[in-house]
Amino acid sequence: MGAVSLRDCDGLMNDRTHSNRESEVNIIGEAQIATVNGVRIAYTVQGAGAPLVLIMGYRLSSSAWPNEFIEALAARFTVLTFDNRGTGLSEKPLRGYALANMAADVCGLLDHLGIERAHVLGYSMGGGIAQEFALRYPARLLTLILCATFCGGSKTIYAKPHVLRTLHELEGLLPEEAARQIWSVTYSPAYLQSNPQAVELQMRREIVNPTPLYAADLQFQAIAEFDSSAALSRIGAPTLVLTGAFDQLVPPRNSRIIADLIPHSELVVIPECGHRVMWESPDQSASIIGHFLEDPSDARAESEVADSRSPTSFSGALGYSPFFLWPLTFVDIAADLMDVTRRSIYLGHELSFGDGKPVIIVPGCFGNDFFLSPFSIWLKALGYRPRISPASFDAAALIKIVRDTTDLVGRKAVLVALDFGISRALRVAEQQSSLVSEIIAIAPPPINYSAPKNVRLHLITSRGEELPDEGITVRQIPGASWLGLGHPDVQRALSHALYRSPIELLPESSQSD
Numbered sequence: 296m297g298a299v300s301l302r303d304c305d306g307l308m309n310d311r312t313h314s315n316r317e318s319e320v321n322i323i324g325e326a327q328i329a330t331v332n333g334v335r336i337a338y339t340v341q342g343a344g345a346p347l348v349l350i351m352g353y354r355l356s357s358s359a360w361p362n363e364f365i366e367a368l369a370a371r372f373t374v375l376t377f378d379n380r381g382t383g384l385s386e387k388p389l390r391g392y393a394l395a396n397m398a399a400d401v402c403g404l405l406d407h408l409g410i411e412r413a414h415v416l417g418y419s420m421g422g423g424i425a426q427e428f429a430l431r432y433p434a435r436l437l438t439l440i441l442c443a444t445f446c447g448g449s450k451t452i453y454a455k456p457h458v459l460r461t462l463h464e465l466e467g468l469l470p471e472e473a474a475r476q477i478w479s480v481t482y483s484p485a486y487l488q489s490n491p492q493a494v495e496l497q498m499r500r501e502i503v504n505p506t507p508l509y510a511a512d513l514q515f516q517a518i519a520e521f522d523s524s525a526a527l528s529r530i531g532a533p534t535l536v537l538t539g540a541f542d543q544l545v546p547p548r549n550s551r552i553i554a555d556l557i558p559h560s561e562l563v564v565i566p567e568c569g570h571r572v573m574w575e576s577p578d579q580s581a582s583i584i585g586h587f588l589e590d591p592s593d594a595r596a597e598s599e600v601a602d603s604r605s606p607t608s609f610s611g612a613l614g615y616s617p618f619f620l621w622p623l624t625f626v627d628i629a630a631d632l633m634d635v636t637r638r639s640i641y642l643g644h645e646l647s648f649g650d651g652k653p654v655i656i657v658p659g660c661f662g663n664d665f666f667l668s669p670f671s672i673w674l675k676a677l678g679y680r681p682r683i684s685p686a687s688f689d690a691a692a693l694i695k696i697v698r699d700t701t702d703l704v705g706r707k708a709v710l711v712a713l714d715f716g717i718s719r720a721l722r723v724a725e726q727q728s729s730l731v732s733e734i735i736a737i738a739p740p741p742i743n744y745s746a747p748k749n750v751r752l753h754l755i756t757s758r759g760e761e762l763p764d765e766g767i768t769v770r771q772i773p774g775a776s777w778l779g780l781g782h783p784d785v786q787r788a789l790s791h792a793l794y795r796s797p798i799e800l801l802p803e804s805s806q807s808d
Contacts, residue, residue, distance in 0.1 A: 326384055331403030332396070337384035338377035338404055342369030345437070346410050347588070348401060349376045350428075352419025352443075353462070353514050354477075354506045356383025361497070361574045367581035372588070375413070377404060379421070381510030389798050392513040394420070394521045398427035405435060414588055416440040418573065419545065420514060423447065426523045429530045438591050439534040439557075440584060443542055443570050445549040446556065448522035452548045454480075462544065463515055466680065467703045470505035474498040483541045483569035497574065509706055509798050512651030516678060519648040527556035533591030534560035537583065539568030539575065561587070646787065647794040649678030652709060653700045654793065657693060658686040659714030670780050674711075677790060680704060684719075693723045697730050707732035707799040711789070713780075714738050724750045732799040735792050737785060738778040751796075755788045 326337045339357065347368060351357055357376035368374050378385035379397055401424065405413060414437045417425025422444025429439050445451045453459070458480045465473045478487065478494060487494060534557045538550040547564055554562040563583055565572050573580040654674055656667055667683050674681040682700050684693045701708050708731055712720035717736040724731040725747040733751040736744075746752035746766030754769045757778055770788040772778060778785050 326378075328384070329404060329407040331400050331407060332391075334380050334388060334391070334400065335386040336377055336380065336400055336404060338375060340408070341365065341374045341376075342372055344372040345588070346405075346413040347372040347374050348405070348413050348415045349374060350397075350401065350415065350417040350421030350424045351376075351379055351382070352421045353518065354382065354511045355501060356385075356504060356506070358383060358503060359497070359501045361577045364573050364577035364581050367578060368584065371585065372414070375404065375408070375410075377401075378504075379424075379514075381514060382506045383504045387507060387510050389509065389800070390513070392510075392517045394423045394517050395427045395431065397424045397517075398431055401428050402432050402435060411435070412437050414438045414440070416442065416584070417444060418442040419444055419570065420518055423518065423521045423523070426527065426530075427521075429532060429534075430523065430526050433531065436532045438588060439530065439532045440537065440587070441534065441550070441553060442537045442580075443539060443545050443550075443572055444553070445545050446522070446524040446527060446553050447518075448524040450524045450552050450556075452546045452552070454544050454546060458543050465511065466508060470502040471498060473505075474502055480543045481570040483539070483567060483575060485567065486569065486571075486575045508704065509651070509800065512678075513798070516648055516650045519678065524552075524556065527553065528558060530557050531559065533587075535584065535587040535591075536560055536562045537572065537580065538562075538564055539570060539572035540564050540566050541568060542570045542572070544570040559591075646677065646790040649793055650798055651704075652679055652706060652793070652796065652798060653704045654679045654681045654709050654711055655693070655696055655700060656681060656683045657710050657712040657716035657720045658684065659712070659716040673786075674793075677793070679793060690719055690722050690726070693719055694727060697723060697727055701730045701801060705801060707801060709793065709796055710734045712736045712739070715740060717744070721747060721752075729802055733796050735789060735796075737780070737789065753792050755785060755792070 326339050328335050328337055330336075337357075349357070349360060349365075349368075351359060356378040358378075360376060365374060365376070377400075380400060381387045381392060401415070405411075412435055415425050415428055417423065417428075417440070419442070422441040423446075425439060425441060426444075426446065429436050461476055461480045465476070468476065475498070478498065482494060534554075536550045536554045536557075538545070538547045540547055550562055550564065554560045565576055565579060565583075568575045656671060656674075658667060671681040671683055680700070682696055684696050697708055697710075707729075710720040710724060710731060710733070712734055714737070717734070717739040720734045720736070721744070724734055728747055728749050731747075731750050733753065734746075735753045735755065737755045739754055739756060741758060744752060744754070744767060745764045750766070752764070752767045754767065755772065755778065756769065757772050759771060770792065772782075772784045772788065780786070
């Protein structure tokens with residue numbers, strides 16, 4: 296694939312009138328609301344010319360786009376920006392965040408506005424949405440622009456462990472605290488040091504309508520499950536792949552991988568910029584994009600491409616085995632990388648990545664922190680927020696952990712009870728039914744159970760169980776004489792049960808954490 300020069304691009308964003316009928320959309324000063332796929336989506340249209348859709352990344356709303364970048368594009372394109380579901384002024388549902396669903400939102404917006412075909416630009420997570428759009432709705436696509444993004448699956452190069460921890464571990468933080476934590480890995484260090492006031496003002500714009508934690512978690516889950524790598528060769532539209540050379544979050548090698556997979560693509564790497572390449576270099580980014588859209592076949596020139604040995608890149612071909620094949624004594628060695636990559640590809644195809652719900656481990660007869668810590672790390676690697684309750688039959692300690700954890704995260708907890716721990720879990724769920732959504736019991740004693748009111752009960756057992764209560768479900772693992780936490784069938788059953796358990800906000804929470 297070719298690489299585009301960054302020299303001689305200034306001044307290419309000249310005013311120009313496009314005559315195709317897809318461009319006939321009026322300038323709109325304020326956000327409008329369209330109901331798309333059953334979800335209210337806020338959008339804004341600016342400028343005149345051929346339609347250009349901008350798709351934002353993880354957690355951010357359309358208010359985050361840099362003003363200079365939007366103004367430069369709107370000088371010659373009809374720019375459609377919108378808030379992804381879960382962000383800004385758009386509706387924030389409790390489900391439906393798969394990137395394919397959000398691509399359908401884009402298509403629905405085009406239908407709503409009467410736009411037959413459009414240029415589509417996706418940034419970061421928005422680049423994944425744009426790839427889904429290109430693959431699912433090729434007849435609606437003029438050209439494709441993928442900025443600081445990835446293709447998912449085994450071909451993706453992941454960020455370093457501390458980087459994704461910084462991005463995802465946000466519980467208990469105020470919006471401005473979360474933003475300051477995240478910007479340390481999204482801007483380049485040099486830009487942060489040189490532009491503290493601009494970064495602060497940008498942050499203040501972005502947190503006017505902050506994204507609730509559960510919506511961010513569901514977007515993160517969707518990112519972890521995204522994989523377009525095997526399908527990118529089917530994209531026939533001219534494609535520009537743009538990234539910053541110092542991107543810590545999505546290492547630049549990902550852009551080279553995408554450019555190699557898409558037949559008619561060109562790669563541009565802007566030197567010295569981080570993940571927020573369009574914020575650090577808005578004029579240059581807009582000029583490169585404008586030049587590409589003016590003549591996609593003429594995007595190639597002298598190249599200035601970052602060395603593939605970027606300090607933020609590392610090999611993804613580490614030969615990971617499915618987690619359930621690993622001895623639990625080695626979990627703490629491997630889990631840091633697993634936790635941070637948040638990729639189900641590392642966990643085996645039979646384990647599913649979670650939605651960040653709080654999971655409280657209730658020990659049984661033999662559990663303690665030493666033995667349960669690897670299990671807790673494993674749950675964290677699967678995408679949940681685990682806590683270990685003290686190994687005591689006193690319910691007060693468990694009640695305190697339930698209250699503290701749910702208050703911090705803003706949603707109901709799932710109790711994972713081990714053997715005789717189910718008795719304490721049932722007592723606490725009965726008393727705190729407004730804070731507990733479900734109990735998952737592993738190897739519970741052979742007695743009849745009744746689910747507390749408004750709390751689901753799921754049993755993982757080797758026995759066939761009679762179900763006197765309709766609130767109880769059972770996952771039987773036949774032929775097993777031992778159902779320890781290292782049993783692969785137990786791990787699969789627990790992973791699937793947690794994955795199927797829906798998010799439930801606390802009663803006092805109203806679409807906010």
